[in-house]
Amino acid sequence: MIEVRNLTKRYGKVTAVDDVTFTVHPGFVTGFLGPNGAGKSTTMRMILGLDKPDGGSVLVNGAAYRSARAPVAEIGALLEAKGFDKARSARNHLLTLATTTGISAKRVDEVLTLVGLSEVARSKAGGFSLGMGQRLGIAVALLGDPRMVMLDEPVNGLDPDGVLWIRNLLRQLADEGRTVFLSSHLMTEMELIADQLIIIGRGKILADTTMREFIAASSANRVRVATPGAAELRLRLESRSIDCELLDTGALIVSGVSAADIGQEAFAAGIVLHELTPLAASLEEAFMELTRDSVQFHTDGAAA
Amino acid sequence: MSTDVAPKVSSDQHSLKLSFARVLKSEILKLRTLRSTWIMLLAMLALFVAFGALAALSTTGQISDGRNGGPQNFGLDPVTTVLAGASFAVLIMSVFGVLSGAREYGSGMIRATLAFVPRRLYVLSAKTIALMIFVIPVALIAAFGAFVLGMAVLSAAGSETVALSDPDAQRVLFGTAMNITGLSIIGLALGMAMRSMPGAIATVIGGVLIAPALLTALLPESWRPVLKFLPSNAAAPFTEVQVRADMLALVPGIIVFVAWVILSLVIAGFLLVRRDA
Numbered sequence: 001m002i003e004v005r006n007l008t009k010r011y012g013k014v015t016a017v018d019d020v021t022f023t024v025h026p027g028f029v030t031g032f033l034g035p036n037g038a039g040k041s042t043t044m045r046m047i048l049g050l051d052k053p054d055g056g057s058v059l060v061n062g063a064a065y066r067s068a069r070a071p072v073a074e075i076g077a078l079l080e081a082k083g084f085d086k087a088r089s090a091r092n093h094l095l096t097l098a099t100t101t102g103i104s105a106k107r108v109d110e111v112l113t114l115v116g117l118s119e120v121a122r123s124k125a126g127g128f129s130l131g132m133g134q135r136l137g138i139a140v141a142l143l144g145d146p147r148m149v150m151l152d153e154p155v156n157g158l159d160p161d162g163v164l165w166i167r168n169l170l171r172q173l174a175d176e177g178r179t180v181f182l183s184s185h186l187m188t189e190m191e192l193i194a195d196q197l198i199i200i201g202r203g204k205i206l207a208d209t210t211m212r213e214f215i216a217a218s219s220a221n222r223v224r225v226a227t228p229g230a231a232e233l234r235l236r237l238e239s240r241s242i243d244c245e246l247l248d249t250g251a252l253i254v255s256g257v258s259a260a261d262i263g264q265e266a267f268a269a270g271i272v273l274h275e276l277t278p279l280a281a282s283l284e285e286a287f288m289e290l291t292r293d294s295v296q297f298h299t300d301g302a303a304a
Numbered sequence: 305m306s307t308d309v310a311p312k313v314s315s316d317q318h319s320l321k322l323s324f325a326r327v328l329k330s331e332i333l334k335l336r337t338l339r340s341t342w343i344m345l346l347a348m349l350a351l352f353v354a355f356g357a358l359a360a361l362s363t364t365g366q367i368s369d370g371r372n373g374g375p376q377n378f379g380l381d382p383v384t385t386v387l388a389g390a391s392f393a394v395l396i397m398s399v400f401g402v403l404s405g406a407r408e409y410g411s412g413m414i415r416a417t418l419a420f421v422p423r424r425l426y427v428l429s430a431k432t433i434a435l436m437i438f439v440i441p442v443a444l445i446a447a448f449g450a451f452v453l454g455m456a457v458l459s460a461a462g463s464e465t466v467a468l469s470d471p472d473a474q475r476v477l478f479g480t481a482m483n484i485t486g487l488s489i490i491g492l493a494l495g496m497a498m499r500s501m502p503g504a505i506a507t508v509i510g511g512v513l514i515a516p517a518l519l520t521a522l523l524p525e526s527w528r529p530v531l532k533f534l535p536s537n538a539a540a541p542f543t544e545v546q547v548r549a550d551m552l553a554l555v556p557g558i559i560v561f562v563a564w565v566i567l568s569l570v571i572a573g574f575l576l577v578r579r580d581a
Contacts, residue, residue, distance in 0.1 A: 048419045050581040066422035070320035077419055083412040085338070092337040093413075099330035100420045101322050140416055144320060 031194030086126030130157030355389030386454025405495025479542025
């Protein structure tokens with residue numbers, strides 16, 4: 001479990017992370033979603049103690065990360081895809097890090113197999129593609145067999161096969177009862193991986209919810225109705241305080257009630273319906289709506 | 305590429321523990337697994353010995369006859385002659401120190417290192433000791449190698465030689481190895497503090513190696529009491545055969561030199577602990 005409390009980080013006048021509070025629970029895949037520059041990476045670096053907060057605190061399983069007996073057995077992290085020395089082999093890169101905590105060479109080889117790099121384990125990592133670098137970073141994160149895995153933009157640079165692989169891997173880690181925390185700026189990716197969703201924009205938490213609730217809230221039961229009796233149906237619905245919008249095409253967009261309710265209402269009034277379609281709002285749209293201010297902020301060029 | 309999923313928790317989980325000894329092992333492994341480590345150590349060894357032999361040959365007139373304008377004995381004593389390559393060794397090893405300090409900042413690996421080892425002073429101390437483990441033996445071998453080979457060349461030509469048992473020779477040989485090691489550590493500290501190889505290399509060469517000599521040459525005599533405390537001047541009493549009156553005595557020289565090394569490490573440590581990684 002990762003508990004982030006009132007975490008704040010300033011770079012000069014820019015507040016990159018602004019009084020952020022959330023908890024990441026074991027057994028779930030928690031997505032940390034936000035536009036570029038929203039403060040995701042900064043928050044993750046503060047969780048590991050790489051960056052010092054200007055305020056607030058982080059508890060990793062109830063204690064500070066740095067005080068753990070074997071920190072990498074608490075959180076295994078992937079922070080950057082190219083964080084290795086080009087002149088060293090993948091295996092030696094992992095061995096140097098593993099040695100600090102007494103992780104065996106056997107585990108190093110195990111992790112190399114797991115991420116699919118065993119065949120290139122002894123060649124220089126400088127020749128790796130972005131995707132292979134990403135796999136090496138994930139190998140680093142898994143080395144300590146950690147109770148929590150924290151990955152910053154893990155699918156970056158992975159091919160479709162790799163994306164599928166990491167989805168299955170994260171699901172399995174969560175099913176084993178581990179805490180899985182990953183960031184992305186892509187809602188479409190989160191939709192497929194995450195159970196829990198924390199949305200950050202401009203350094204502030206905009207939403208902290210389950211994926212299911214977010215989907216439900218975003219779709220908001222909107223239904224498109226095509227009918228010759230649009231005006232009459234609209235009157236009847238609005239008299240029940242139901243929100244209706246008449247489009248130029250003559251179709252009605254009804255919010256807040258189910259398609260079944262609308263059909264029932266039309267039937268009772270003898271109105272003929274040509275179309276009755278529940279609209280699944282795109283989550284990407286919902287996410288962009290939610291983070292519009294922070295994206296605006298970002299394109300002004302002021303974000304860190 | 306394989307798309308297997310994770311095996312269940314491995315059995316060695318319980319034995320995992322971060323310790324300084326392990327961090328030191330890791331830093332030794334880091335140096336061992338870079339080819340540049342071996343290249344630089346070999347280059348230092350080769351240049352130190354080769355230039356000593358070359359200087360000896362040239363002194364004895366075996367390369368160029370004095371009458372043809374070649375150097376005749378340089379007016380130098382035998383020990384100084386055979387240690388002609390020492391300045392190369394100092395240069396290469398201070399760059400080696402910078403590399404071991406700044407390299408991880410160039411690649412971004414430092415963040416992985418500090419995530420594995422949140423006790424940052426462990427990292428700095430382990431890097432320092434690992435560097436010493438590599439530099440000290442090679443510096444000693446190079447200095448004594450240059451001495452033995454150079455004296456053999458001089459002796460073969462019937463020139464004046466100095467025995468290994470000579471106290472001045474021993475002082476200068478061990479002192480030279482200490483100078484090389486100390487400057488490599490200052491390089492490491494600068495690399496960690498500046499996080500940039502070009503910047504730290506420029507600083508260690510320009511600021512620590514060249515500037516003191518240049519200032520000593522340019523500034524009036526009245527500055528000497530101050531300038532003798534600069535790192536390369538402080539090293540003079542244990543790297544030069546002639547004991548110079550305007551420099552520190554041996555023991556104060558060692559103390560001041562070591563103090564510079566420690567100061568550089570303290571600054572690097574302070575910055576490492578305070579700054580974001």
